[in-house]
Amino acid sequence: MADTYISINEKVKADIIFCGSGMNNFPVAALGGRLKYMKGANPPDIGPPFIVSNEEDLNQLYDKMENGAMDEDPIVQKIREATKMVVERVGDEVLVCMTAFGPFTYTGQFIGIENLMLNLAENPDFVHKVLKFSNKFHMKYYEPLIEDGVLKDQMVVITDPMSAPGLISRKSWEEYVLPYHKELCDYYSSKGSYIWLHVCGDWRQEDRWELIPKTGASIFFCDPKFDIGFAKEKLNGKICIGGNVDQVNVLNLGKPEDVKKSAIECLKAAAPGGGYMLSAGCDIPPTVPYDNVKMLIDMGRKTKYTDDGDIILPD
């Protein structure tokens, strides 16, 4: 697995290697979550029946986790090992991440997304209990790499698509997401790791962009559903931002020229003064043409800064 990551990156020359991408569901499976395998390159998803329907189930899950169910899982072991190997071999040249979902999304996987959404109104105490567990679960997943210092100066990931604007209200985000993200970010920061935060959706809604820096994350990746210029205006100096080249309409459906055009727009809007990483706005589909990926990375690589922080775009 580590060989694959490293050899692919020798070809595309990205600045970040995301280990375990598409495998965020395996830690849940290690505790008994049911994986639904897909054909082709599609990552498996967690399907029903869900493993937590009451507090008793949750207590059993705590026991399972404390008794090492995740550490004994061969796939979790593999993801952690691969991450460690990538750090050892190229960690000086690139930033290495191991990826995971965030607590709200994991809670959805434990109790079912629909159940989570209904329980926000009908049983909020239970939701908080599962969220608390999900945070412990997140930390447990990273534990060996954090304890050994493997991810020191590297990056931990919180990607929490189920808490997207449009799915839950700002009020719910403040109550059910922000404190849990903050707890995770505080913990990983104290261990010397950077934190990559991504939540899909349009963050202009209800001015909820204000909440992003409060998480304590190092970088926030912006979905193409809103303008990166807006993120730059609101978040500049508060948190590093990344994104938001459209992964479907541009990277998947477009041609290299379209990618170039979109990359230039993002760079012009967000790169001056620094604090910006050029990237796709979310996971890219497996059908994205190689030339489009290459174009995106080349555009970032060829863009230079002047001493004043202005950007010099490539021809």
Add this chain to the structure above:
Amino acid sequence: MGNEVLEKLQEVIIKGKRADSPALVTQAIEDGVDVDTIINTMSDAMKVVGEKFSKGEYFITEMLLGAHAFKAGFDVLRPKLEEKVKKTGGQSKKGVIVLGTVINDIHDIGKNMVASALQAAGFEVHDIGIDVPLEKFIEKAEEVNADIIALSALLTTTMGETKNLIELLKQSGVREKYKVLIGGAPISQKFADAVGADAYGEDAFDAVNKAKKLMGLS
């Protein structure tokens, strides 16, 4: 409206009190309220839920609660509706829709909300579930003589199935028989145009509007 039970029924759907809607529908039936009036009341309530969602006052939780409250009431009303259809020899339904989440995709919330919203708007909806092989969509559409095939795909890895379905419809020589309506988080109008779908629904209530358009109703 002038009927306390119906007013209450509308309120519980809008507020998503799903435990309360069946008893109110039963009460309305017992009071002798016409089934059409009851279903219209419930549909109006769902419209309000949709408007609140569009305005950003409601989110998925409130939409789901509303849809559950609607469905719980609708289940009580269903036998009465069927009875009426038998008596009058058919109802003036807006169209027949086969709906499902594409193969390799097990997301069902959006699809379920679309089903409820379409049902509330008067469509006959055949929900064939999640992770549905493409052939099944066509089989079911043929079986129920559908007007529209509606596909949901929530992943960038599965959204391509919408294109595959359209290809399969062409290969089977039935592309012209059905309108294809698609939706799901990664899907856009541009994507829908690129794969040759007849319409794209941005959310459950947009899907209703698009379905009506496809049927020439608006």
